[in-house]
Amino acid sequence: WDREWYLTREDYRLRLIDLVDGVLDRMDRDDKFTFFHLDGQTIVLEDYLEVRPDQKERLRRRIGGGRLLVGPWYVMPDMFLVSGEALVRNLAIGHRIAESFGGVMRAGYTPDPFGHVAQMPQILAGFGLDNAILWRGFGGPRSEYIWEGHDGTRTLLLHFPREGYCNAFRLPLLPPPVRALEAAEVVERERARSAVGAVLLMAGIDHTEPHPELLTLIGEIGGGEGVAAALSTLPAYVDGVRSAVAAREIALEVVHGELRAGEDYSNLLPGVLSARTYLKKSNVRAQALLEKVVEPLALFAWLAGEAHPTGVLAYAWKTLIENHPHDSICGCSIDEVHDENDTRFARVLQAAEGQKTRSLRHLARRVEPAPEGSVRFLVVNTDIHSFDGPVDVIVDLPVESAEPGRMLDSSLFDAPLAFFPRGSAILAITDPEGRDVPFQEIRREERIEQWTSRIELPLAVRVERLHLACAVSLPSAGFIACDALVGARPAPSRSPSASGHSIENDLLRIEANDDGTLHVLDKRSGASYVNVLEVEDVGDVGDEYNFSPPANDSRQATRGARRAAIHVLARGPRRSVLRVATALEVPRAATADRHGRSAETTTLETVIEIEIDQGSPVVGCRLKVDNRASDHRLRVLFPTGARAVTESRADTAFGVARRAAQRFVPTAAMPELPVNAAPLQSFVDAGDATRGMTVLS
Numbered sequence: 073w074d075r076e077w078y079l080t081r082e083d084y085r086l087r088l089i090d091l092v093d094g095v096l097d098r099m100d101r102d103d104k105f106t107f108f109h110l111d112g113q114t115i116v117l118e119d120y121l122e123v124r125p126d127q128k129e130r131l132r133r134r135i136g137g138g139r140l141l142v143g144p145w146y147v148m149p150d151m152f153l154v155s156g157e158a159l160v161r162n163l164a165i166g167h168r169i170a171e172s173f174g175g176v177m178r179a180g181y182t183p184d185p186f187g188h189v190a191q192m193p194q195i196l197a198g199f200g201l202d203n204a205i206l207w208r209g210f211g212g213p214r215s216e217y218i219w220e221g222h223d224g225t226r227t228l229l230l231h232f233p234r235e236g237y238c239n240a241f242r243l244p245l246l247p248p249p250v251r252a253l254e255a256a257e258v259v260e261r262e263r264a265r266s267a268v269g270a271v272l273l274m275a276g277i278d279h280t281e282p283h284p285e286l287l288t289l290i291g292e293i294g295g296g297e298g299v300a301a302a303l304s305t306l307p308a309y310v311d312g313v314r315s316a317v318a319a320r321e322i323a324l325e326v327v328h329g330e331l332r333a334g335e336d337y338s339n340l341l342p343g344v345l346s347a348r349t350y351l352k353k354s355n356v357r358a359q360a361l362l363e364k365v366v367e368p369l370a371l372f373a374w375l376a377g378e379a380h381p382t383g384v385l386a387y388a389w390k391t392l393i394e395n396h397p398h399d400s401i402c403g404c405s406i407d408e409v410h411d412e413n414d415t416r417f418a419r420v421l422q423a424a425e426g427q428k429t430r431s432l433r434h435l436a437r438r439v440e441p442a443p444e445g446s447v448r449f450l451v452v453n454t455d456i457h458s459f460d461g462p463v464d465v466i467v468d469l470p471v472e473s474a475e476p477g478r479m480l481d482s483s484l485f486d487a488p489l490a491f492f493p494r495g496s497a498i499l500a501i502t503d504p505e506g507r508d509v510p511f512q513e514i515r516r517e518e519r520i521e522q523w524t525s526r527i528e529l530p531l532a533v534r535v536e537r538l539h540l541a542c543a544v545s546l547p548s549a550g551f552i553a554c555d556a557l558v559g560a561r562p563a564p565s566r567s568p569s570a571s572g573h574s575i576e577n578d579l580l581r582i583e584a585n586d587d588g589t590l591h592v593l594d595k596r597s598g599a600s601y602v603n604v605l606e607v608e609d610v611g612d613v614g615d616e617y618n619f620s621p622p623a624n625d626s627r628q629a630t631r632g633a634r635r636a637a638i639h640v641l642a643r644g645p646r647r648s649v650l651r652v653a654t655a656l657e658v659p660r661a662a663t664a665d666r667h668g669r670s671a672e673t674t675t676l677e678t679v680i681e682i683e684i685d686q687g688s689p690v691v692g693c694r695l696k697v698d699n700r701a702s703d704h705r706l707r708v709l710f711p712t713g714a715r716a717v718t719e720s721r722a723d724t725a726f727g728v729a730r731r732a733a734q735r736f737v738p739t740a741a742m743p744e745l746p747v748n749a750a751p752l753q754s755f756v757d758a759g760d761a762t763r764g765m766t767v768l769s
Contacts, residue, residue: 136174143170156725211334240273244283268316348403368454575648588636624668662703
């Protein structure tokens with residue numbers, strides 16, 4: 073049941089009401105309609121009960137009695153575009169809801185995601201699920217396998233046929249004579265795939281109700297020679313297969329790692345990895361904020377005496393996971409669906425940012441006030457490992473009230489309020505031990521911020537926001553309070569020249585070429601990397617599921633193109649920043665027949681800021697694109713410097729996937745050709761024994 077896809081959530085909800093009402097009524101009047109499988113996810117219960125609250129006990133009775141099967145998921149997610157933590161939370165919420173209604177279906181049912189992460193056997197095992205039932209991402213022809221994750225966890229893998237999770241869906245629609253022949257063919261085909269002769273017929277498909285002739289069909293199938301048929305459940309199927317395999321001592325074939333192939337068997341649809349990238353960016357931001365910042369900070373504040381925001385965090389996670397169904401996060405639905413996704417992400421981010429601020433303020437209240445003329449700020453490390461290196465620090469210096477004539481007692485505010493002369497600077501920073509903290513002011517901006525109070529209206533305050541690069545030492549899972557001495561900005565001294573096309577630190581030298589690509593020198597090894605950050609543009613006449621180059625394509629790239637605008641924005645003791653702006657002429661759109669790209673062009677402007685910190689081997693990059701073209705694919709290229717690359721490594725849920733750098737593409741026609749594009753969570757690495765490159769996102 074796709075909650076939202078080619079129709080909106082509300083359109084599908086109306087169909088869901090009809091379906092659930094019909095199933096419950098049919099179970100009441102027909103004891104032979106023994107079971108119904110509600111697609112492995114529990115969010116449908118919430119969607120239904122929001123408008124049918126009077127049916128809750130009726131649902132609970134059927135679920136508790138084992139006739140209506142729900143769970144184990146909350147939503148049916150994409151496996152690669154969400155984090156491992158999100159997958160675990162998804163299953164946890166699904167189990168909690170299903171158990172509150174009487175029981176969770178004990179089947180690892182994941183029929184339609186576009187591939188499966190390697191550690192899914194371990195994730196399922198953590199919830200007591202010893203099986204996985206799936207379709208896409210694997211091309212094995214048989215029904216039963218053993219699937220082994222990277223950690224060695226093994227699970228029974230039950231593989232749907234080429235038709236997917238609906239191999240018997242159309243049988244009741246056929247005229248009786250044709251239906252009998254077709255049913256016999258399906259049964260024989262499925263029996264041939266099975267090592268134990270067990271046949272699974274799936275008689276439903278997206279958004280459809282059980283056919284009135286379903287029980288008649290089952291009776292007809294069961295009337296065949298040597299065939300017994302029953303309306304049953306996925307857990308019963310799993311138990312039957314497992315018992316038969318054990319009784320006959322059958323050694324099932326073992327498949328290893330991630331399942332991200334088999335395009336000759338079913339479509340993998342890899343283009344969804346970059347469809348509607350704004351959704352992916354919002355999701356990564358929300359996940360990282362919750363996992364790495366908000367939840368640890370809430371724990372720190374709780375340990376310091378603050379009430380734990382259990383409800384706020386549960387709301388944020390649940391709302392976020394509502395955006396994780398594969399047709400939602402993959403960006404392959406109608407515009408109205410993704411408009412709602414945007415709104416959900418906004419709610420999650422607002423709740424997370426607000427809770428982050430509350431936890432930080434609670435911690436700050438536990439710290440003594442700063443001495444007069446200084447600002448005391450916290451630097452927090454939420455990781456379990458200690459940290460010694462560069463951090464970005466933002467300090468707001470209040471300069472005046474933005475509400476002339478209205479002043480309040482500063483003790484009323486949630487945070488201290490002291491005004492400084494406009495144009496003040498931070499003269500020195502010290503850590504709790506009184507040691508100097510090396511720092512550099514990168515830039516400043518004027519803003520209006522709200523100083524809130526629990527017992528008064530907020531006060532709008534004009535602040536000068538200072539962006540600093542500092543070098544700090546932080547304890548594991550802890551924080552330090554630093555004092556920033558504020559004073560008059562000193563007279564400008566002669567600083568290193570900000571001219572030229574290069575920046576460097578003690579480990580790296582980066583030089584911008586005239587076309588905007590970079591030459592990166594690793595001073596430790598002497599290795600050079602050329603044409604780094606080349607921007608490449610090609611045509612794309614595919615859809616939201618797959619990239620498809622036009623027959624008469626053209627490629628544009630910044631390498632060798634018009635001269636770029638290059639400026640050194642900062643060259644200081646802690647950080648240097650280089651800005652590269654390019655303007656690439658690209659075709660405005662595809663031609664009317666979709667066979668090529670238009671002769672009319674438009675300018676595609678990109679701005680890349682490159683920064684390096686003293687003592688760090690990491691090159692930070694921020695890319696902004698003003699996209700004025702359509703029907704195209706834009707990529708940024710990172711040469712590895714290696715002589716030959718045979719594989720890449722990228723992180724997925726609780727593991728690292730090793731993938732062939734070049735996948736074999738057969739000459740024979742296939743439903744979908746293999747591609748080299750693949751997903752990552754936060755890094756991808758490639759190279760050989762001497763050189764390589766890791767890209768962190």
